[in-house]
Amino acid sequence: AQTVTQSQPEMSVQEAETVTLSCTYDTSESDYYLFWYKQPPSRQMILVIRQEAYKQQNATENRFSVNFQKAAKSFSLKISDSQLGDAAMYFCAYRSAGGNKLVFGAGTILRVKS
Amino acid sequence: ETGVTQTPRHLVMGMTNKKSLKCEQHLGHNAMYWYKQSAKKPLELMFVYNFKEQTENNSVPSRFSPECPNSSHLFLHLHTLQPEDSALYLCASSQAREGTDTQYFGPGTRLTVL
Numbered sequence: 001a002q003t004v005t006q007s008q009p010e011m012s013v014q015e016a017e018t019v020t021l022s023c024t025y026d027t028s029e030s031d032y033y034l035f036w037y038k039q040p041p042s043r044q045m046i047l048v049i050r051q052e053a054y055k056q057q058n059a060t061e062n063r064f065s066v067n068f069q070k071a072a073k074s075f076s077l078k079i080s081d082s083q084l085g086d087a088a089m090y091f092c093a094y095r096s097a098g099g100n101k102l103v104f105g106a107g108t109i110l111r112v113k114s
Numbered sequence: 115e116t117g118v119t120q121t122p123r124h125l126v127m128g129m130t131n132k133k134s135l136k137c138e139q140h141l142g143h144n145a146m147y148w149y150k151q152s153a154k155k156p157l158e159l160m161f162v163y164n165f166k167e168q169t170e171n172n173s174v175p176s177r178f179s180p181e182c183p184n185s186s187h188l189f190l191h192l193h194t195l196q197p198e199d200s201a202l203y204l205c206a207s208s209q210a211r212e213g214t215d216t217q218y219f220g221p222g223t224r225l226t227v228l
Contacts, residue, residue, distance in 0.1 A: 004156075035216070043202055045219035091157070100145055100210050101170060102217055104157040 006105035023092030031097035040088040118220035135190040137205030145210035
Protein backbone atom coordinates (compact mmCIF):
# COMPACT_ATOMS: atom_id res chain seq x y z
CA ALA A 1 0.00 0.00 0.00
CA GLN A 2 1.14 3.51 -0.72
CA THR A 3 1.98 5.90 2.09
CA VAL A 4 2.62 9.64 2.18
CA THR A 5 4.74 11.27 4.87
CA GLN A 6 4.91 14.93 5.76
CA SER A 7 7.61 15.23 8.39
CA GLN A 8 6.98 18.87 9.33
CA PRO A 9 3.89 19.30 11.53
CA GLU A 10 4.33 23.08 11.52
CA MET A 11 6.34 25.65 9.57
CA SER A 12 6.64 29.43 9.83
CA VAL A 13 7.69 31.95 7.21
CA GLN A 14 8.05 35.69 7.15
CA GLU A 15 5.84 37.55 4.71
CA ALA A 16 7.55 37.92 1.29
CA GLU A 17 10.04 35.15 2.11
CA THR A 18 10.27 31.66 0.62
CA VAL A 19 9.35 28.42 2.38
CA THR A 20 9.62 24.76 1.37
CA LEU A 21 7.27 22.06 2.65
CA SER A 22 8.51 18.48 2.53
CA CYS A 23 6.71 15.36 1.35
CA THR A 24 7.94 11.84 0.76
CA TYR A 25 5.97 8.85 -0.40
CA ASP A 26 6.38 5.15 -0.73
CA THR A 27 5.19 3.21 -3.75
CA SER A 28 6.24 0.38 -6.01
CA GLU A 29 4.39 1.85 -8.96
CA SER A 30 6.03 3.78 -11.78
CA ASP A 31 3.02 5.75 -12.99
CA TYR A 32 1.16 7.98 -10.57
CA TYR A 33 0.14 11.54 -9.77
CA LEU A 34 1.06 13.81 -6.89
CA PHE A 35 -0.85 16.76 -5.50
CA TRP A 36 -0.56 19.54 -2.99
CA TYR A 37 -3.80 20.77 -1.44
CA LYS A 38 -4.28 23.79 0.82
CA GLN A 39 -6.87 23.87 3.60
CA PRO A 40 -7.33 27.35 5.11
CA PRO A 41 -9.32 27.98 8.31
CA SER A 42 -12.52 27.91 6.23
CA ARG A 43 -11.78 24.15 5.83
CA GLN A 44 -12.30 24.27 2.05
CA MET A 45 -9.70 21.97 0.47
CA ILE A 46 -8.15 23.80 -2.49
CA LEU A 47 -5.88 22.29 -5.12
CA VAL A 48 -2.53 24.11 -5.22
CA ILE A 49 -0.51 22.15 -7.75
CA ARG A 50 -0.26 18.71 -9.36
CA GLN A 51 2.49 16.67 -10.94
CA GLU A 52 2.42 13.71 -13.30
CA ALA A 53 5.14 11.21 -12.39
CA TYR A 54 6.04 10.58 -16.03
CA LYS A 55 6.95 14.24 -16.50
CA GLN A 56 10.47 15.19 -15.52
CA GLN A 57 9.73 18.89 -15.56
CA ASN A 58 8.68 20.29 -12.20
CA ALA A 59 5.18 21.79 -12.10
CA THR A 60 4.80 25.51 -11.44
CA GLU A 61 1.73 27.60 -10.64
CA ASN A 62 2.55 31.27 -10.13
CA ARG A 63 4.31 31.51 -6.72
CA PHE A 64 4.01 27.77 -6.12
CA SER A 65 6.47 25.24 -7.51
CA VAL A 66 7.47 21.69 -6.73
CA ASN A 67 10.76 19.83 -6.57
CA PHE A 68 9.86 16.34 -7.78
CA GLN A 69 12.60 13.77 -7.25
CA LYS A 70 11.20 10.48 -8.52
CA ALA A 71 14.12 8.29 -7.56
CA ALA A 72 14.13 9.69 -4.04
CA LYS A 73 10.30 9.61 -3.90
CA SER A 74 10.26 13.20 -2.77
CA PHE A 75 7.75 15.91 -3.71
CA SER A 76 8.40 19.21 -1.92
CA LEU A 77 6.40 22.41 -2.35
CA LYS A 78 8.10 25.77 -2.56
CA ILE A 79 6.11 28.92 -1.89
CA SER A 80 7.81 32.10 -3.02
CA ASP A 81 6.97 35.64 -1.89
CA SER A 82 4.77 34.26 0.91
CA GLN A 83 1.56 36.13 1.63
CA LEU A 84 -0.68 36.22 4.68
CA GLY A 85 -3.32 34.39 2.67
CA ASP A 86 -0.98 31.43 2.28
CA ALA A 87 -1.45 30.55 5.95
CA ALA A 88 -3.20 27.18 5.99
CA MET A 89 -2.76 23.45 6.44
CA TYR A 90 -1.02 21.94 3.41
CA PHE A 91 -1.58 18.33 2.42
CA CYS A 92 0.49 16.24 0.06
CA ALA A 93 -1.43 13.48 -1.75
CA TYR A 94 -0.70 10.51 -4.01
CA ARG A 95 -2.86 8.77 -6.56
CA SER A 96 -2.08 5.70 -8.65
CA ALA A 97 -2.44 6.16 -12.38
CA GLY A 98 -4.88 3.28 -12.57
CA GLY A 99 -7.16 4.29 -9.73
CA ASN A 100 -8.93 7.27 -8.24
CA LYS A 101 -8.12 6.83 -4.56
CA LEU A 102 -6.14 9.70 -3.02
CA VAL A 103 -3.72 8.90 -0.19
CA PHE A 104 -3.02 11.94 1.97
CA GLY A 105 -0.19 12.87 4.28
CA ALA A 106 -0.85 14.14 7.79
CA GLY A 107 -0.47 17.77 6.76
CA THR A 108 1.80 20.71 7.58
CA ILE A 109 0.47 23.85 9.23
CA LEU A 110 2.03 26.92 7.61
CA ARG A 111 2.05 30.16 9.58
CA VAL A 112 2.90 33.42 7.84
CA LYS A 113 4.27 36.26 9.98
CA SER A 114 3.80 39.88 9.04
CA GLU B 115 -23.71 27.57 -8.16
CA THR B 116 -20.24 26.44 -9.10
CA GLY B 117 -17.90 23.71 -7.92
CA VAL B 118 -18.87 21.30 -5.18
CA THR B 119 -21.44 22.24 -2.57
CA GLN B 120 -22.31 20.51 0.68
CA THR B 121 -25.25 20.87 3.04
CA PRO B 122 -25.60 21.34 5.88
CA ARG B 123 -22.34 23.05 6.78
CA HIS B 124 -22.78 22.21 10.45
CA LEU B 125 -24.77 19.41 12.08
CA VAL B 126 -25.26 18.42 15.68
CA MET B 127 -27.05 15.16 16.32
CA GLY B 128 -27.72 12.72 19.09
CA MET B 129 -26.65 9.11 18.97
CA THR B 130 -30.17 7.91 18.19
CA ASN B 131 -30.90 10.42 15.43
CA LYS B 132 -31.01 9.79 11.71
CA LYS B 133 -29.67 12.51 9.43
CA SER B 134 -28.29 12.87 5.93
CA LEU B 135 -25.44 14.85 4.42
CA LYS B 136 -25.83 16.10 0.87
CA CYS B 137 -23.22 16.83 -1.76
CA GLU B 138 -23.79 18.29 -5.21
CA GLN B 139 -21.22 18.87 -7.93
CA HIS B 140 -21.68 21.32 -10.79
CA LEU B 141 -18.52 20.35 -12.70
CA GLY B 142 -19.88 17.63 -14.97
CA HIS B 143 -17.76 15.01 -13.24
CA ASN B 144 -18.49 11.29 -13.17
CA ALA B 145 -16.90 10.26 -9.87
CA MET B 146 -17.76 11.33 -6.33
CA TYR B 147 -16.12 10.65 -2.98
CA TRP B 148 -16.75 10.89 0.76
CA TYR B 149 -13.81 11.59 3.10
CA LYS B 150 -13.65 11.85 6.88
CA GLN B 151 -11.27 14.33 8.48
CA SER B 152 -10.75 13.86 12.21
CA ALA B 153 -8.53 15.99 14.39
CA LYS B 154 -4.86 15.10 14.13
CA LYS B 155 -5.45 12.34 11.56
CA PRO B 156 -4.93 12.25 7.79
CA LEU B 157 -7.98 12.40 5.59
CA GLU B 158 -9.61 9.01 5.34
CA LEU B 159 -11.36 7.93 2.17
CA MET B 160 -14.75 6.40 2.98
CA PHE B 161 -16.57 5.73 -0.29
CA VAL B 162 -16.02 6.14 -4.02
CA TYR B 163 -18.68 6.21 -6.70
CA ASN B 164 -17.79 5.96 -10.39
CA PHE B 165 -20.65 6.50 -12.83
CA LYS B 166 -23.11 6.11 -9.91
CA GLU B 167 -21.68 2.72 -8.95
CA GLN B 168 -19.93 2.26 -5.64
CA THR B 169 -16.40 1.12 -6.39
CA GLU B 170 -14.82 1.48 -2.97
CA ASN B 171 -15.95 1.04 0.61
CA ASN B 172 -12.97 1.61 2.85
CA SER B 173 -14.16 -0.64 5.70
CA VAL B 174 -16.67 1.95 6.82
CA PRO B 175 -19.15 0.93 9.58
CA SER B 176 -22.68 0.25 8.41
CA ARG B 177 -24.02 3.20 10.43
CA PHE B 178 -22.77 5.25 7.44
CA SER B 179 -24.80 4.55 4.32
CA PRO B 180 -23.95 6.31 1.03
CA GLU B 181 -26.33 6.91 -1.83
CA CYS B 182 -25.56 8.22 -5.32
CA PRO B 183 -28.79 8.68 -7.30
CA ASN B 184 -27.02 10.36 -10.23
CA SER B 185 -23.57 11.57 -11.14
CA SER B 186 -24.21 15.04 -9.68
CA HIS B 187 -25.52 14.10 -6.24
CA LEU B 188 -24.11 12.13 -3.36
CA PHE B 189 -25.64 11.53 0.04
CA LEU B 190 -24.31 10.12 3.28
CA HIS B 191 -27.07 8.75 5.51
CA LEU B 192 -26.21 8.64 9.19
CA HIS B 193 -27.87 6.59 11.93
CA THR B 194 -26.98 5.55 15.47
CA LEU B 195 -23.64 7.32 15.30
CA GLN B 196 -21.04 7.37 18.05
CA PRO B 197 -19.27 10.40 19.55
CA GLU B 198 -16.04 9.30 17.83
CA ASP B 199 -17.80 9.87 14.49
CA SER B 200 -17.63 13.61 15.14
CA ALA B 201 -15.47 15.02 12.34
CA LEU B 202 -15.42 17.10 9.20
CA TYR B 203 -16.97 15.18 6.30
CA LEU B 204 -15.68 16.23 2.92
CA CYS B 205 -17.17 15.45 -0.45
CA ALA B 206 -15.13 15.55 -3.64
CA SER B 207 -15.68 14.94 -7.33
CA SER B 208 -13.48 14.24 -10.34
CA GLN B 209 -13.55 13.28 -13.98
CA ALA B 210 -12.40 9.72 -13.53
CA ARG B 211 -10.12 8.07 -16.08
CA GLU B 212 -9.20 11.37 -17.66
CA GLY B 213 -5.77 12.88 -17.31
CA THR B 214 -4.76 13.63 -13.78
CA ASP B 215 -8.29 12.94 -12.53
CA THR B 216 -7.95 15.79 -10.07
CA GLN B 217 -10.39 15.75 -7.19
CA TYR B 218 -12.18 18.97 -6.28
CA PHE B 219 -13.55 19.30 -2.78
CA GLY B 220 -16.61 20.81 -1.20
CA PRO B 221 -16.47 22.98 1.93
CA GLY B 222 -17.35 20.10 4.23
CA THR B 223 -19.95 19.37 6.89
CA ARG B 224 -18.81 19.73 10.49
CA LEU B 225 -20.58 16.91 12.35
CA THR B 226 -20.85 16.74 16.12
CA VAL B 227 -22.36 13.64 17.71
CA LEU B 228 -23.52 14.12 21.28
